[in-house]
Amino acid sequence: MLVRKIVAIDPCINALFIIILRNLVKLADVINELVEERGLAKEALGEVVCEGMLAAYQRKYPELVLKVEEDSATGDLIVFVQKTVVSSVDDEYVQISLKKARNIDKTLDLDSQIWVPFDGKIGRVEVLRARQVIANRIKQIEAKVVYDAFKNKQGHIVVGTVHKSERNGLSIKFGDVYAFLPYSLSIPNEKFTVGYTIRALLKEVLAEPQGDYQLILDRVSSDFLHALFELEIPEVFEKLVEIKKIVRSPGYKSKVAVFSHDKNIDPVGTCVGVGGSRIKPILKELGGETIDVFLWSDSLPSLVKNSLKPAIIDRVELSPDNQIARVWLNEDQRSFAIGKGGQNISLASQISGVNIQLIREDGLKKDIEKNNEVLTNEE
Numbered sequence: 001m002l003v004r005k006i007v008a009i010d011p012c013i014n015a016l017f018i019i020i021l022r023n024l025v026k027l028a029d030v031i032n033e034l035v036e037e038r039g040l041a042k043e044a045l046g047e048v049v050c051e052g053m054l055a056a057y058q059r060k061y062p063e064l065v066l067k068v069e070e071d072s073a074t075g076d077l078i079v080f081v082q083k084t085v086v087s088s089v090d091d092e093y094v095q096i097s098l099k100k101a102r103n104i105d106k107t108l109d110l111d112s113q114i115w116v117p118f119d120g121k122i123g124r125v126e127v128l129r130a131r132q133v134i135a136n137r138i139k140q141i142e143a144k145v146v147y148d149a150f151k152n153k154q155g156h157i158v159v160g161t162v163h164k165s166e167r168n169g170l171s172i173k174f175g176d177v178y179a180f181l182p183y184s185l186s187i188p189n190e191k192f193t194v195g196y197t198i199r200a201l202l203k204e205v206l207a208e209p210q211g212d213y214q215l216i217l218d219r220v221s222s223d224f225l226h227a228l229f230e231l232e233i234p235e236v237f238e239k240l241v242e243i244k245k246i247v248r249s250p251g252y253k254s255k256v257a258v259f260s261h262d263k264n265i266d267p268v269g270t271c272v273g274v275g276g277s278r279i280k281p282i283l284k285e286l287g288g289e290t291i292d293v294f295l296w297s298d299s300l301p302s303l304v305k306n307s308l309k310p311a312i313i314d315r316v317e318l319s320p321d322n323q324i325a326r327v328w329l330n331e332d333q334r335s336f337a338i339g340k341g342g343q344n345i346s347l348a349s350q351i352s353g354v355n356i357q358l359i360r361e362d363g364l365k366k367d368i369e370k371n372n373e374v375l376t377n378e379e
Contacts, residue, residue, distance in 0.1 A: 052134035179215035
């Protein structure tokens with residue numbers, strides 16, 4: 001069982017602390033419960049409990065050399081202190097007589113070191129120290145389990161349900177795992193209710209949690225749209241159709257340039273499908289965001305022309321440095337080329353990598369859109 005969201009100390013761990021506080025040492029039942037509920041290795045938990053208990057005893061008895069071990073047969077937790085074998089004991093905490101030492105190990109001599117059970121007690125302050133150490137170590141173990149389980153899934157789409165809304169984003173649950181979808185990586189204006197099924201790109205798997213989460217989701221990147229195409233269109237997944245480049249204005253419009261080395265495959269038609277059958281599930285997932293799929297070209301004038309669709313372009317002329325593309329088109333096509341809020345021309349400029357200037361076909365330069373003020377504003 002994996003737990004991605006790092007939560008406050010649960011009742012099971014609290015029970016462990018109560019046992020420690022009451023100086024009870026049989027922890028097998030609590031550890032077994034932790035193993036079952038948290039999906040952690042029993043051996044690792046045993047080590048963690050010993051580490052926490054050692055920290056507690058070291059806080060109370062800093063002058064002593066101590067160690068803590070769990071008896072694997074009985075589940076008892078045993079505290080040991082290191083003592084020096086002496087002929088006459090001056091300090092019972094750190095010394096043991098030769099006679100008593102040889103009752104334990106007949107090979108011991110004076111000045112030998114021996115570990116013996118320690119019966120000193122600890123109080124509430126020391127238990128709080130153990131609690132801190134154990135809780136932190138369990139978080140570290142859980143974090144490593146999550147990281148190892150999901151690192152290879154980074155960059156892929158995961159499917160989950162909305163668990164709850166938080167101040168800066170959504171908590172998404174899939175299986176027994178929690179991830180975080182920041183509002184900054186959510187499509188603008190999309191609304192989700194608790195229990196709603198959602199798909200998102202696993203953008204980042206953190207080695208350690210930031211706040212409560214290790215897994216960060218994303219729905220606004222070009223990578224998310226690319227992954228959706230791979231899910232919905234087999235030819236894209238199989239690389240028969242190649243997506244050369246994607247640019248997005250999340251929630252409003254995207255442009256996808258596609259290409260195929262197989263002349264028998266129409267890459268645009270393959271992605272769109274008959275009557276839009278293949279693109280519709282992607283549009284639905286994006287909440288109605290429009291997607292222009294067009295043919296990629298290594299010819300920059302052709303690429304500019306294709307990227308401005310649905311506008312019909314008459315001709316494209318490049319500046320000597322290929323940084324500016326002057327585009328001739330009829331007046332009735334200008335609004336299509338610009339698009340709502342300048343989105344079409346802005347995205348076309350991004351995907352082609354040039355500054356696009358629109359010129360009326362009748363030769364009257366319509367202020368070249370005030371040097372494409374719309375485009376400049378978008379950038």
